[in-house]
Each structure stands twice: as C-alpha cells, then as structure tokens.
Amino acid sequence: MTFPALNVFTPNALSGGFDGRDEDASVHDQVYEALATLLIQGQIPPGKSVSLRTLASGLGVSPMPVREAVRRLIAQKALELQPSNKRLRVPSLSEDRLKQLMMARQWVEPELAFRAVAAMTRDTIAELKADDQRLMAALTKGDVDGYMQANHAFHFRIYRLAQADLFLDMAKTLWLQSGPFMRVVFGRLGTVQLPQDHHQELIRAFESGDAAAVRQHMSDDVHEGMELMLEALKR
Amino acid sequence: MTFPALNVFTPNALSGGFDGRDEDASVHDQVYEALATLLIQGQIPPGKSVSLRTLASGLGVSPMPVREAVRRLIAQKALELQPSNKRLRVPSLSEDRLKQLMMARQWVEPELAFRAVAAMTRDTIAELKADDQRLMAALTKGDVDGYMQANHAFHFRIYRLAQADLFLDMAKTLWLQSGPFMRVVFGRLGTVQLPQDHHQELIRAFESGDAAAVRQHMSDDVHEGMELMLEALKR
DNA sequence: GCCTCGAAAATGTGATCACAAAACAGCGGA
DNA sequence: TCCGCTGTTTTGTGATCACATTTTCGAGGC
Numbered sequence: 001m002t003f004p005a006l007n008v009f010t011p012n013a014l015s016g017g018f019d020g021r022d023e024d025a026s027v028h029d030q031v032y033e034a035l036a037t038l039l040i041q042g043q044i045p046p047g048k049s050v051s052l053r054t055l056a057s058g059l060g061v062s063p064m065p066v067r068e069a070v071r072r073l074i075a076q077k078a079l080e081l082q083p084s085n086k087r088l089r090v091p092s093l094s095e096d097r098l099k100q101l102m103m104a105r106q107w108v109e110p111e112l113a114f115r116a117v118a119a120m121t122r123d124t125i126a127e128l129k130a131d132d133q134r135l136m137a138a139l140t141k142g143d144v145d146g147y148m149q150a151n152h153a154f155h156f157r158i159y160r161l162a163q164a165d166l167f168l169d170m171a172k173t174l175w176l177q178s179g180p181f182m183r184v185v186f187g188r189l190g191t192v193q194l195p196q197d198h199h200q201e202l203i204r205a206f207e208s209g210d211a212a213a214v215r216q217h218m219s220d221d222v223h224e225g226m227e228l229m230l231e232a233l234k235r
Numbered sequence: 236m237t238f239p240a241l242n243v244f245t246p247n248a249l250s251g252g253f254d255g256r257d258e259d260a261s262v263h264d265q266v267y268e269a270l271a272t273l274l275i276q277g278q279i280p281p282g283k284s285v286s287l288r289t290l291a292s293g294l295g296v297s298p299m300p301v302r303e304a305v306r307r308l309i310a311q312k313a314l315e316l317q318p319s320n321k322r323l324r325v326p327s328l329s330e331d332r333l334k335q336l337m338m339a340r341q342w343v344e345p346e347l348a349f350r351a352v353a354a355m356t357r358d359t360i361a362e363l364k365a366d367d368q369r370l371m372a373a374l375t376k377g378d379v380d381g382y383m384q385a386n387h388a389f390h391f392r393i394y395r396l397a398q399a400d401l402f403l404d405m406a407k408t409l410w411l412q413s414g415p416f417m418r419v420v421f422g423r424l425g426t427v428q429l430p431q432d433h434h435q436e437l438i439r440a441f442e443s444g445d446a447a448a449v450r451q452h453m454s455d456d457v458h459e460g461m462e463l464m465l466e467a468l469k470r
Numbered sequence: 471g472c473c474t475c476g477a478a479a480a481t482g483t484g485a486t487c488a489c490a491a492a493a494c495a496g497c498g499g500a
Numbered sequence: 501t502c503c504g505c506t507g508t509t510t511t512g513t514g515a516t517c518a519c520a521t522t523t524t525c526g527a528g529g530c
Binding site for chain 3: 085086
C-alpha cells in the first residue's frame with residue numbers, strides 16, 4: 001500500500017487545518033494544524049519517520065516553527081522521538097496502548113456527545129447529515145481517505161458543540177494517537193468491511209433531543225471502530 | 236501571600252524534576268521537568284505571567300530549549316499564551332473548567348490506582364507510608380508547600396505502578412492544570428482545614444490487595460480535594 | 471555477487487541574531 | 501495628585517548558524 005504521505009505539500013501548503021480559519025495565526029500554529037490534520041486522517045503511517053528539515057521545506061518555512069509544532073505533537077504522543085536515534089517518528093500502537101485509547105475514547109466522547117445535545121441546532125444537524133453523506137459516498141467509492149476525513153468532520157462537529165474545552169482537547173489528543181493506525185487498518189480491510197457505524201441513529205437521537213440515546217450511540221460507535229482495530233492488531 | 240515562584244532558580248538549577256534521574260537528558264527535557272514540577276506543586280500562582288528569557292536566564296540556558304519546553308506545557312494547558320498579548324501566563328481556572336478537571340481526574344486516577352494493585356510491593360507500600368508521614372508532618376507544621384510535594388509524590392508513586400502510559404500522561408496533564416490553583420486554595424485555607432485525605436485507607440486497601448476498595452478510596456480522595464477547590468472558587 | 475569501510479549528506483539540538491509589537495518607566499502638564 | 505505622552509526595555513517569533521551524531525551510499529576488495 002502506498003501512502004500519499006507528504007506529497008500533499010505544495011510550496012506554501014499552509015492553510016489547511018480542519019476548520020479553515022487561520023487568518024493571522026502564527027506560522028507555528030499553521031504548521032501544527034497542518035501536521036495534526038495529516039495525522040488525524042492517517043495520511044502518515046505508523047512507524048514512518050519524518051524530519052524537521054523535510055517538513056519545513058515541504059511547508060515552505062524554516063525549521064524553527066516546525067520544531068515547536070513537533071514538540072507539541074510529541075507532548076500529545078502524536079509523534080515520538082525514538083530514544084536510540086533521537087529521530088522523529090509516528091508511533092506504532094501496542095495492544096496495551098490501543099486498549100487504553102479505547103477506554104479513554106469511550107469515556108470522553110460519549111460525554112462530549114451528551115453535552116452537545118443541548119446546543120444542537122437544525123443547521124448543525126443538516127451539516128452532520130452532509131458529513132454522513134460524504135462518508136457513505138466515500139464508502140461506496142472505496143475512498144478510505146475520504147471516509148477518514150468525513151468521519152473526523154462528523155465527530156468533531158458534534159464535540160465542538162459541547163462547550164467543554166478540556167474534554168475536547170482530550171478527544172483531539174486521542175484521535176491524533178489513533179489516526180495513523182486507524183487508517184492502516186481501514187485501508188487493509190477495504191471500505192466494504194468498514195463498521196456499520198451508528199451515525200444515523202446518532203442523528204435521530206439528536207433530532208429528538210434524547211441525550212441518553214446520544215450517549216449510548218456514541219459509545220457504540222467508538223466501541224465498534226476500536227474493536228475493529230483491536231482485532232486487526234491481534235492478527 | 237507571597238510565592239517562592241522562581242527564586243528557586245540558582246544558576247544551573249537544572250536537576251530537579253520529580254524523580255531525580257536526568258543524567259544525559261537533553262537540556263529541553265531538564266527544563267521541562269523543572270517547570271512541570273514547579274507547576275504541579277503550585278509554586279507559580281495562576282495568572283502569573285512568565286517570560287522565555289527570564290526563565291532561560293534563571294535556569295542558565297539559552298531561550299531555545301525553554302521555548303520548546305514551554306510549547307509542550309502549553310499543549311498540556313499548563314501554560315497559556317494570552318491571545319491579546321501573546322504573552323505567556325499560568326492559566327486561571329473557570330468553574331466550568333474545574334468541573335471538567337474533577338470529572339477527568341475522578342475517572343482516570345481511580346483506574347490507575349486499580350491497576351497499580353497487582354504491581355504493588357512491600358517496598359512501595361513502605362515508601363507510600365513515608366510519603367504520607369511527610370505529608371502529615373507538613374500539615375502539623377503548616378507547611379503548605381511540603382504538603383503539595385508529599386501529596387504529589389504519594390499519588391504518582393501509585394500511578395507509575397499501573398503500567399499504563401496513556402493514563403499516566405493524562406493524570407500528569409490534569410495535575411499540571413490543577414496544581415497552581417490547588418496551591419492557592421490550600422494556602423488560603425491553611426493546613427488545618429486541609430482535607431482529611433484517604434491515604435491511610437488507600438494504604439490498607441493496597442496491603443490487603445482489595446482492588447475495589449483501592450478504586451473507591453482513590454475516587455473519594457480526588458473528589459474531596461477537588462470539591463474543596465470548587466467551593467473556594469465559588470466564593 | 472556480496473560485504474566492508476569511509477566520505478558525504480542529513481538529522482536533532484542549542485545558541486544567536488533580527489524584528490515588530492507590547493509593556494514599562496519617567497517626565498511634563500493639569 | 502493624577503493623567504497622558506514618549507523613549508526605552510522587554511517580549512514572542514522566525515531565521516540562520518554551529519556542532520556532534522547518525523544515516524546513507526557508493527567505491528574498493530574479496
């Protein structure tokens with residue numbers, strides 16, 4: 001399998017990020033957002049080693065802001081410095097670590113969804129439906145990257161509504177850590193076997209304002225996705 | 236009230252950290268450990284603004300490794316850049332954020348304690364008892380800083396045993412965020428009114444290998460401490 | 471064809487410089 | 501005594517340089 005990896009970098013590719021508003025953000029922040037998006041959507045495979053200068057020239061900036069962005073990502077365990085080399089790398093997941101990730105995600109993400117119920121609007125529900133349609137379209141096209149992106153958009157559109165910064169950050173960190181491996185697993189399985197997610201039920205629960213159901217469906221959704229990864233890891 | 240703050244910096248004060256092993260660690264890591272310890276033990280008050288160059292000269296290094304350490308701490312929300320100024324500061328806690336901190340700590344720390352039961356040894360229990368004695372001694376002496384330090388040592392001696400890196404990192408991040416405010420509250424209350432913690436019960440539960448009791452007592456301990464902070468914040 | 475070795479390139483780390491923006495101190499005036 | 505202005509200092513940010521270590525890779529020998 002080949003990864004698009006860092007070819008996405010056209011000179012001055014800085015403007016990506018998940019939500020497009022950057023305006024006067026510092027270079028450091030733009031670099032961070034760019035890298036974080038790549039990682040969350042799994043466009044850099046686990047074990048892949050990256051380098052400051054390569055990233056920097058790929059993004060058209062000096063190594064300095066990249067160093068700070070990378071430091072941040074290391075703090076979130078989205079990147080790691082191998083102790084032998086001191087060289088930069090996307091971490092691989094052990095079974096133990098994956099289980100912890102699953103537990104943490106299953107704790108924080110249902111809570112976020114629960115809190116989002118009160119703030120949910122008709123407009124956001126429409127956007128969620130659009131996300132879900134993009135997701136289904138990607139599935140039928142066999143477009144794993146499209147699936148990753150739409151799934152990410154769907155979930156964090158909900159989480160942002162929860163008005164719970166700390167929990168939101170925790171969720172981001174957890175996604176940063178699971179993204180690369182998730183992409184590998186889903187890519188290996190192919191879109192046909194991808195989990196029958198619970199997005200439809202989630203949307204319906206949001207529409208009826210049933211907070212308990214929202215929590216439950218989000219829990220199921222996270223559980224199913226992570227369970228798939230766990231099985232893949234054991235083989 | 237006065238804070239010892241950064242006067243603790245003697246030229247080349249780098250060697251602190253919580254556990255003393257630094258040997259060949261990079262300057263960046265040493266700076267990070269030094270700052271993290273200061274923050275966790277609340278030796279820098281919330282709202283206090285710090286500066287890269289001040290920290291750097293206080294630690295006897297160039298601003299460069301400090302920048303990276305600070306970036307890391309910002310990622311953990313142990314420091315923040317105020318958006319107006321772009322100036323560096325120890326964050327203050329809103330009631331909302333404090334509640335999230337409490338929920339997160341009450342989820343992750345009992346889990347860590349639970350997992351530590353299997354790995355607990357007679358030696359570690361002895362060390363825990365020593366920590367608790369230092370804690371009690373600090374209480375009777377009215378030594379708030381000593382209390383903070385002993386409490387930190389006690390808890391993370393347990394958490395390190397759990398062999399759960401991800402959860403351990405989450406706990407560290409949460410302590411980094413609560414440390415400064417906790418120090419203020421406990422300092423204001425005075426050591427006399429400090430929570431009657433559950434360390435004794437915890438130790439007994441560890442001795443008898445009762446994992447369920449360990450989880451429960453840790454939950455109570457965290458709850459009581461955070462509840463105290465919550466009440467203080469409301470006033 | 472395969473291995474070994476050594477020069478060249480690349481990497482992370484730390485220090486230093488340059489610059490614009492913000493904070494600060496001190497002075498003059500009301 | 502208090503307010504407002506101005507020149508100085510301090511701040512974060514980004515770029516560049518220097519250096520030790522590691523990786524890479526191609527030439528030479530078997």
